[in-house]
Amino acid sequence: MEAQARAILEKHHDNFLEDGNAVPAPARRVVGNFNVDDAKPVARRFRSIRPEHLRKAYDQLEKLFQTELIEYSHSEWASPIVIRMKKNGGDIRTCIDYRIAIQLIKLTHYPLPLIDDLLIGFESVLWVLSLAMAKRLWAVPMTLWAKHISVLICLLRHFQWTKMLLGLKNAPPICQQMLVNCLWSFVRLPASEAAQMDVDGLAFLGIDVGDSAEEDLSTLIEGMTVFGRNVPSSPQLNSVRGERPYICDIGYGTETWEQLCVDLDRRLYRLRYWGTSVSLLKNKFGKKRFSHEIEADRIQAQSKIAEGVIDLPSPSTLRDVQPFLASLNYYDEFIESLPVIAAVLNKLTDEQIRSGRDLGRAMEALRILKRKTVSTPLLRGPDSQKSFVIIIHANPWAACTVLGQESDGVFIPVHITGRVLHDHKFRYHPAENEVVALIRALRVFRAMLAGTKLIKVYNRYSMLKWICTSRSLEGRCRQLAVCFWKFARFSWMTMVWPQSWELRLPPPRDKLDQNDDNIIQVTGRVIQSPPVRLETLGPRCEGWLMSFDGHAKKSDRWGSAGCILWELLSWDVVQARGSHFADVTVNEAEYHGMIEGSKMALVRGISEMVIVGDSRIAIQQARGLIQCLKPRLRMLLSEFEDQRQEFKSIELVPVKRGFNAAANYLASKI
Structure with missing residues (x-):
């Protein structure tokens, strides 16, 4: 069997790319582009690089420059290089901070498949093969506009990428679109480029480059991509088996080894037709899929795999x-x-x-x-003749649901689903979390529950009582009724766990709650800011303190910001500054006050400072307690984070407006 696979790989030897920084051949008739509408160019300041790391950063950039992956640029865009240390403590990893550019790039609507969907169809598969494309994004050239957006800046120079890179938005969908068309062949290449393939490959795919009606196309569409030309492919290129690639990887399986070799040969010919290189070291050819041993009385994980986990x-x-x-x-x-x-x-x-x-x-x-990963799954296929049982596990931070059926007095799990709660759902009543879990179960298990005469729901809290007595429902009873009307009858009961159920289902509810409390505290999922007050600094505390505030008018959107630098031991005003800003909101004006105050401290050579203000948005976003979703606030937050890197220590403390009267007065009187 191995000789047959080795012969196929040797035949396609030129299509494999060596490992390392080797650059694959350019993709045929495919380019990458980004849409930012009318957004103004964003040029961020470079970040300082330590002298001992500068030489290593230069070597990495020089390799990219020699391989023609980057080139000099004069674009108005700029994203800084960030140096991160690797685990060994000696080597560096050069990263690019594209966070602001990504906010402005419009997301494409080309879909990416779900991992669960990719796993469908492997039930009766014995042999599995995976193909990994070799640095496929480096093979996609970019338009001139996309190059200008991809500019990176450092002390050495402005550089722009010539090929697509994974860090920018829409790069995965572009690669996914290429690979899908490569395997399914909706469109085809021009005859002039198809002729670049070897004679054996053209004969195998049944392509005749001599007979083509597209050579007289105008020069206007000659430079278009294959998706812009929209020339349908020939029937010989149609996919033989269902293909579901994921970005840069192809995974499929067959029942026999002979079928696996035939499919491998066909896929490699298709990849050669589109000029797609394959990474040899990252591929797996002919791996057995079974990870469990099937015996007469049980199914268990292989001992080697179980020990490794x-x-x-x-x-x-x-x-x-x-x-x-x-x-x-x-x-x-x-x-x-x-x-x-x-x-x-x-x-x-x-x-x-x-x-x-x-x-x-x-x-x-x-x-x-x-x-739990190496233990034997206890799931059993559903029986349409039996009624279903829904068991709800709801906590302040997560909601899980088990769909089961009773067999010989024991509940056997059929399906399990769950999700982690976020944001405002942390404030839900426990019964509300159970409602969330129940609605999710009805949506996920809808196909299995269709036509069921009786559904028993085991829950801990009185869900029906909460539905009927809560004052904040505002019509939710009707919404729940709409979800429930599709099923014949519900039976509600309080959670009661007989001890005999421990063999097939998780422990009783009281023991489950006890285990949960031992693992996670209820309040551990909610990030709360510690109650820090100015008095905790102490009367003899020495150092520097900066207070800030901002104001803005809704009528003309003119704003002002004020910042004051204090010396803590004597509480003397060292410096005060006020500024005007056009077209700003209140939150943006407060951000400007915090940024201007930090600049004022850096000029004086201050490395440790306490920042106080009555702005809940600016303070908590800078501390990472709440998300920053608005693009303009993100730009200001990124500017403050760049300044923060130059300080040795910064402590952000929110205070009430009464304790921030000086900065408030300065900002309002400018």
């Missing part, structure tokens, strides 16, 4: 935690209360992991998730 070391950085949580997305249908258990790992910080502080609950959650 159980023996996973404790994470040392936040980057080690994220891949583990991402891999658990494939098991969300088999692990009950997955959002509840994984929430404690989601709230970890890199500083907390490195210092080893308060990791007891996180290590317990990690141990539980590893054990």
